[in-house]
Amino acid sequence: MAEKKAFVTGHPIAHSRSPKIHGYWLTKYGIDGSYQAIDVAPADFAAFLKSLGEHGYRGGNVTIPHKEAAFAGVARRDHAADEIGAVNTLWFEDGLLWGGNTDGYGFAANLDEHAPGWAVNGPAVVLGAGGASRAVIHALKERGIKDIRIVNRTLARAEELSRLFGAGVSAHGAGALSELLADAGLLVNTTSLGMHGNESSAADPAGLPGHAIVTDIVYVPLETPLLAAARARGLKTVDGLGMLLHQAVPGFERWFGRKPEVTPDLRRMIVADIEGH
DSSP: OOOEEEEEEESSOTTOOHHHHHHHHHHHTTOOEEEEEEEOOGGGHHHHHHTTTTTTEEEEEEOTTSHHHHHHHOSEEOHHHHHHTOOOEEEEETTEEEEEOOHHHHHHHHHHHHSTTGGGGOOEEEEOOSHHHHHHHHHHHHTTOOOEEEEOSSHHHHHHHHHHHOTTEEEEOGGGHHHHHTTOSEEEEOSSTTSTTOOSOSOOGGGSOTTOEEEESOOSSSSOHHHHHHHHTTOEEEOSHHHHHHHTHHHHHHHHSSOOOOOHHHHHHHHHHHHHO
């Protein structure tokens, strides 16, 4: 039986924590497999996709800047990839290269783990209108949230997403934020504000109701200024690391034939890696 091979590709890719996550599971479940990081320049990406089968890969993950090129380059796509407009997971099915997107799944599974029942909280405010916000909006719609408010500095980008996702998704400029937070049950930051090197808070959670949940897709640092401010107010907070861990689950299951678990032990290992850098 040949070794089962998978990969993550991006440009650059050395920073990726995916090999640590998948390597942990391969060891834990005693699977004869490998998962490696492969740096592919944008000009070489189409040729890389075509060569996967002959190099014995069962599939892999795709990260920045290749998610849109992967979307265009696969033979078939799942519903999530079509809605989000990007592919982060590749696999072969009936001889065809498929592309999926597990970012929305990872976002929702992280909230399921750390804030069970979150989806009944109602109106959601999403900060940012980039690729990550598309995955979040997709997940919120899939869970039946009927009032999703996108807030972005450039209103036109938010409006584009509100047209794309249709009923129940509205677009707003930054000036409307405090008013939009007054009855929101969920606040999601999808911008890079709060990341190391960009320490300003993405929003002021002071105006949120007491039952609101605040989550950030940034996970370096684990507690962003937004989450720290929300926690100080006594609000439920969920950091972004779980989204990274959970989005890896569907791919691993496809390539290696076993659905892996996101455990406290795995989380501790990745937290230690983040803190060591």
